[in-house]
Amino acid sequence: MSISVLILTLNEEANLKRCLEAVSWSDDIVVFDSYSTDATVQIAQSYGARIIQQEYVDERLQREASLKIPFKYEWVFNPDADEVPTPELILEMKAAVNSPGDAVAFRVRFKNIFMGKWIRYSSLYPTWVVRLFKPGHLSFERTINLTYMIVGQEGKLQNHLIHYSFHKGLHAWFEKHNRYSTYEAIETIRSQQQPVLFRGLISIDPVQRRRSFKELSTRLPFRPSLRFYYMFIIRAGILDGRAGYIYCRLLQMYESLIVYKVSEFRQGSSETHKPESPDSVKGQTLA
Numbered sequence: 001m002s003i004s005v006l007i008l009t010l011n012e013e014a015n016l017k018r019c020l021e022a023v024s025w026s027d028d029i030v031v032f033d034s035y036s037t038d039a040t041v042q043i044a045q046s047y048g049a050r051i052i053q054q055e056y057v058d059e060r061l062q063r064e065a066s067l068k069i070p071f072k073y074e075w076v077f078n079p080d081a082d083e084v085p086t087p088e089l090i091l092e093m094k095a096a097v098n099s100p101g102d103a104v105a106f107r108v109r110f111k112n113i114f115m116g117k118w119i120r121y122s123s124l125y126p127t128w129v130v131r132l133f134k135p136g137h138l139s140f141e142r143t144i145n146l147t148y149m150i151v152g153q154e155g156k157l158q159n160h161l162i163h164y165s166f167h168k169g170l171h172a173w174f175e176k177h178n179r180y181s182t183y184e185a186i187e188t189i190r191s192q193q194q195p196v197l198f199r200g201l202i203s204i205d206p207v208q209r210r211r212s213f214k215e216l217s218t219r220l221p222f223r224p225s226l227r228f229y230y231m232f233i234i235r236a237g238i239l240d241g242r243a244g245y246i247y248c249r250l251l252q253m254y255e256s257l258i259v260y261k262v263s264e265f266r267q268g269s270s271e272t273h274k275p276e277s278p279d280s281v282k283g284q285t286l287a
Helices: 016-022 040-046 059-066 087-098 169-191 198-202 206-217 223-234 237-267
Strands: 003-009 029-033 050-054 075-077 083-085 103-114 128-133 138-141 147-150 153-163 283-285
Touching: 003 016, 003 059, 003 087, 016 040, 016 083, 029 040, 029 059, 040 050, 050 059, 059 138, 083 087, 087 103, 087 128, 087 153, 103 147, 103 237, 128 147, 128 153, 169 237, 206 223, 223 237
Parallel strands: 003 029, 003 075, 029 050, 103 153
Antiparallel strands: 050 283, 075 128, 083 153, 103 128, 138 147
16 A cells, blocks of 8 residues: 655745655655745655645644645655655555554654754654544644644554754744744643643653643743753753753743743733734645
């Protein structure tokens, strides 16, 4: 059984070629683009990908729309543009869809690359993400850093994605996380209106445990400093050396942006800067 490939893009010319080369084994590659203004579309066309464009509103709406695409195959592999599957993972995915058992989705781990090295400890490895699935069994919660909801059984693959999240440089990283922090601030306000599911903190499921810790963290004082301490000391980011220290400091700054924006939104001084959803979203197939 073959696998379709789905890649969501927005100005990913720096990453897309490497990702497309790694999935060239598939004869059904779809690039779901948010009207990129760089060479993303031209690169995708050069690799023979089907290109569908839709204006970006938020991450959840983009991903929901992408699942409605008519794919050639039952199973879809959905890497981000800055993720590259290892040859071992590709073989494991092909074997998994040939004998999936009751599974309708599979999670994989990624190795986060920063300053030319795998930052194993600073990146809270292992983080399990859904990347291989049957589209009809998937939905999403939140508007950013989504929670994947799977209707049915899920499995885990043992090989890795390589995640080049800083390949476009720190300027792009700051630009992206400034945008993300706005959505995270809104999600934080919503989360704080709900009770913490303390049972999840001791769950044997690492996905549920991570989600519960995240919900709890939104209520803690000195949240940015605590995140740095947790990642650099408790989770041993110090073992990643200078790269680990810088990475943990960057995420501390990101956490600070979220905290500041939560305060700003609650004061009502920045209502005009909250992201709004347009009444309609256009879609267009290019190839």
